[in-house]
Amino acid sequence: MKIIRTLEEIREFKNNTGIALGTFDGFHIGHQKVILNLMKEAKDKSLETVLFTFKNHPREIINRSLVVPNIITFEEKIKIASDMGIDYLIIIDFDNEFMNIDPRRFIEEILIKKLKVKLLSVGYNYKFGKNASGDVRLLKLYNSFFESIVIEAVYYKELNVSSTLIRKLIKEGNVERVNHLLGREYKLQGEVVVGKKVGRKLGFPTANLEVDNSMCKLKAGVYITKTFINDVEYKSVTNVGVNPTFNQTNFNVETYILDFDKNVYGENIEVSFLKYIRGEIKFSSIDLLIDEIKKDVIYAKEYFEK
Numbered sequence: 572m573k574i575i576r577t578l579e580e581i582r583e584f585k586n587n588t589g590i591a592l593g594t595f596d597g598f599h600i601g602h603q604k605v606i607l608n609l610m611k612e613a614k615d616k617s618l619e620t621v622l623f624t625f626k627n628h629p630r631e632i633i634n635r636s637l638v639v640p641n642i643i644t645f646e647e648k649i650k651i652a653s654d655m656g657i658d659y660l661i662i663i664d665f666d667n668e669f670m671n672i673d674p675r676r677f678i679e680e681i682l683i684k685k686l687k688v689k690l691l692s693v694g695y696n697y698k699f700g701k702n703a704s705g706d707v708r709l710l711k712l713y714n715s716f717f718e719s720i721v722i723e724a725v726y727y728k729e730l731n732v733s734s735t736l737i738r739k740l741i742k743e744g745n746v747e748r749v750n751h752l753l754g755r756e757y758k759l760q761g762e763v764v765v766g767k768k769v770g771r772k773l774g775f776p777t778a779n780l781e782v783d784n785s786m787c788k789l790k791a792g793v794y795i796t797k798t799f800i801n802d803v804e805y806k807s808v809t810n811v812g813v814n815p816t817f818n819q820t821n822f823n824v825e826t827y828i829l830d831f832d833k834n835v836y837g838e839n840i841e842v843s844f845l846k847y848i849r850g851e852i853k854f855s856s857i858d859l860l861i862d863e864i865k866k867d868v869i870y871a872k873e874y875f876e877k
């Protein structure tokens with residue numbers, strides 16, 4: 572997969588293309604439908620595939636006071652696009668220039684002239700360009716140049732799948748539902764950094780993850796998780812929060828890997844979240860904390876055995 576990171580970098584393509592256009596924050600099951608439809612139709616029509624998306628969230632530029640936390644990292648976005656078999660990933664900064672672009676100019680100069688689009692796949696509510704005036708209706712006016720596939724809203728049970736809903740569920744710790752809406756396990760990744768060095772004294776050393784602070788904050792608490800180190804999967808339990816028993820204030824994500832005793836400082840690891848167990852508790856003694864962690868571990872082992 573070739574990656575293009577600025578509008579200026581886009582040269583005239585040689586071959587005709589099919590393009591999926593959108594913000595795709597989270598690559599949830601609705602986004603996946605937009606992309607899978609593109610992949611299928613593009614294959615039938617022998618078109619090269621392009622995913623046209625943004626590095627940051629457009630709403631942050633439209634409303635400067637808004638911070639839209641990410642569901643997935645930039646690296647994960649690239650990896651998922653590559654795993655889906657996309658030929659070209661155009662991932663640009665959504666800036667003032669793109670926000671104010673005349674939608675017709677975007678369609679004519681970029682999509683038609685440069686990218687040689689013959690097929691476009693978008694979600695039903697995708698809007699682009701100045702005053703969000705570029706929409707599905709406008710795209711349809713260009714049907715003599717390219718076909719537009721518009722994917723209707725995707726529902727999980729009675730819920731309209733959206734990135735906004737997923738962010739809310741992450742904040743509520745409802746990782747099981749998040750996983751259904753993402754169509755894969757929700758993950759956090761980061762480098763293992765040095766913590767208080769107390770974990771090993773409790774009998775539960777924890778790998779503390781340095782998570783990018785642009786990421787959506789997961790509800791504090793204890794979770795059943797899987798931890799991936801160099802693509803090897805381990806069962807784990809993960810504590811998210813501030814360790815109130817130790818009167819700490821730093822928010823951290825720390826994972827105790829079952830049946831494991833290696834030094835992993837400095838490694839880049841991934842933790843995928845399967846189930847929320849309980850909230851973080853401020854214990855009156857360290858022994859009570861240890862007893863509770865033992866129960867969490869037993870509960871996790873039973874979960875994995877099922």
Ligand SMILES: Cc1cc2nc3c(=O)[nH]c(=O)nc-3n(C[C@H](O)[C@H](O)[C@H](O)COP(=O)(O)O)c2cc1C
Binds near residue numbers: 770814815850851
């Ligand atoms: C499964 C699990 C559950 C935990 N639950 C709590 C908790 O309820 N309250 C709390 O203050 N700390 C909790 N902790 C965090 C410990 O306080 C923390 O791991 C310990 O202070 C070691 O931190 P360190 O890695 O910085 O040395 C939990 C840790 C694990 C692994």
Ligand SMILES: Nc1ncnc2c1ncn2[C@@H]1O[C@H](COP(=O)(O)OP(=O)(O)O)[C@@H](O)[C@H]1O
Binds near residue numbers: 776827832836
């Ligand atoms: N089962 C395990 N789970 C997590 N980390 C482990 C485990 N066994 C050994 N380690 C190592 O121990 C470190 C954590 O020990 P800990 O005393 O909690 O120190 P810190 O406060 O620096 O995280 C991890 O970063 C890792 O290198």
